[in-house]
Amino acid sequence: MAEKPLAADGLSPQQLLDLYRKMVIIRRADQEALNLQRQGELGLWGQFLGQEATQVGATVAMESTDWIVPSYREFGMAMCRGIDPGEMLGYFRGLTHGPWDPRRYRFLPFTISVATQVPHAVGFAMGCRLDGSREVVLCVFGDGATSEGDWHEAMNFAGVFQAPVVFLCQNNQWAISVPLRRQTAGSIAERAQGYGFAGVRIDGNDVLAVFSAVRSAADRARRGEGPSLIEAVTYRMGAHTSADDPTRYRLDSDLAPWSSRDPIETYAAWLRSQALLDEGQADSIDAEAEGMAEAMRGKLRRLPLPSPAASLFDRVYHDPPASFLKEREEFEATLEPVE
């Protein structure tokens, strides 16, 4: 047993270990953010527990010059791109709609309106192609998004314009309380055929399968061979968000088969079988994750409350009209002077 899978080809032992490290760290961040929400430090948290393999495998498969267009559950992907998790939590604390510079990290803002980011990704990819660039766009969404009209329109445009985009569906099988069977009677992956490009369904809990599928789709896009759709089947082990109560619509027994397919535990077992992970390394990664969580918590609590006038008014227009600047002044005049 424990045969080395094909997908691991081309990845060094260090890279294989790093996939594990990243999954452990983002899971720890996810847990810490949930704790912070329960402690009243965040207004809301959307867990991605169980989806670590998809988020890490896909992000690592893209080149650093590629772009990622997320929905709102891709906090782990953003961390893999180097965005500071404590700063990012400012979004969920209600401090800002945009806590990072999208150009610096090549990671566009979270999109709350389901599926509306998919046409943005296609337009961006069309622009990459017009620029003659080799950059590729990774567009991420959930299974619920595939029911939206924007999703269909964007898929269709991507096929027509041969946009260099990789569509990654994190099929976590739940859209809040609605299970996959109520989203679609058919296959998500097979829909790609109707748009004139390839679609593939993979095990989203297998980090190497995700890496391999996303890497080959990105390579195809880079070669000018157009878009691909990857349906990564995973499971939302937590609630939709901290405001949700999944006990109203699913049973503990629904989770059981997926608990035994935990993406981190299964990958760790394989790494150990290959002598790529020992207890010392695992402990050291756990300690690193603990340090990250502490730093994230500290950073969040130290985030300053930005100036109200700047927060409300400064990023509405690039070239603000005089009447708008006057409104800003009037607003500022209504504020209590800072002690």
Place this chain on the structure above:
Amino acid sequence: MSAVTLGKAITQGLRDALAADAKVLVFGEDVGRLGGVFRITDGLQRDFGEDRVFDTPLAESAIIGIAVGLALRGFRAVPEIQFDGFIYPAFEQIVSHVAKYENRSGLPLPITIRVPFGGNIGAIEHHSESPEAYFAHTAGLKVVAPARPSDAYGLLRTAIAGDDPVIFFEPKARYYLKEEMDLPVPPLPLGRARVAREGTAVTVVAYGPMVETALRAAEAAAEEGTSVEVIDLRSLAPLDVETLVTSVRKTHRAVVVHEAPVFCGFGAEVAARLSHDAFDSLEAPVIRLGGLNVPYPPSRFEKLYLPDADRILQAVDESVAYG
């Protein structure tokens, strides 16, 4: 000087914008080979190529959605929505993203959405609407509606060269309206109304297709001895309140007219601003004129639905008779 139609002025504006900046892209339904259903993009694909002037699939939400992506990539997107009544599928993209993306990203969003709007063309359903108030109500958008060829050219060049999204409403019933001019005219800043006709007794505020109607009404009023001043707003957001107030301080009376229904129409904003900022100067309530509060009617009835010169004159008389 030569006579240039409003449609040709817009075509020339697009052409000059494409020539001035290689990042400008024009796209939408039928804008390429056909040159648009109103021929506004005529010849542009031939001269600038299929990468820069292109037909899209028939999907308004994605047309605006890819405009957002292209703008984030560094292009200046100039999508066309073929008719006013077909903008609604794109409403979410416009309100949730075109208007708000800068707010969450800090990035410029150079998108100019061209929309032929308004009625009076004898069309079937969905081809004669005036949806401007929806967009003027949305922070983050700039909304313009020129009435004459030189302004259409000047505003279009400014809109495309700017870094904010602009909804550019073209009065389709006036595409053949002519003006003696030499193109190019200088770019025109957004947010500046103009006095289209000077007068002393009543101010009539209009924009887009209703400016021409208001000017005809003013001409008729002059023959009857009433001096009407006509203000062409040109830009709804930002709104040039100063020009409105200056006019009303002189005339003490105002009528605001548009094709859109009166209830919650843009005229409500004009009336409210004048009532607040020029309250002491007003000698009559600001009168609002517009379409009826019904769906845009079958074309046989549109003349009854739309304000015309007679209805404007009645409103002028009502204003003058007041107090």
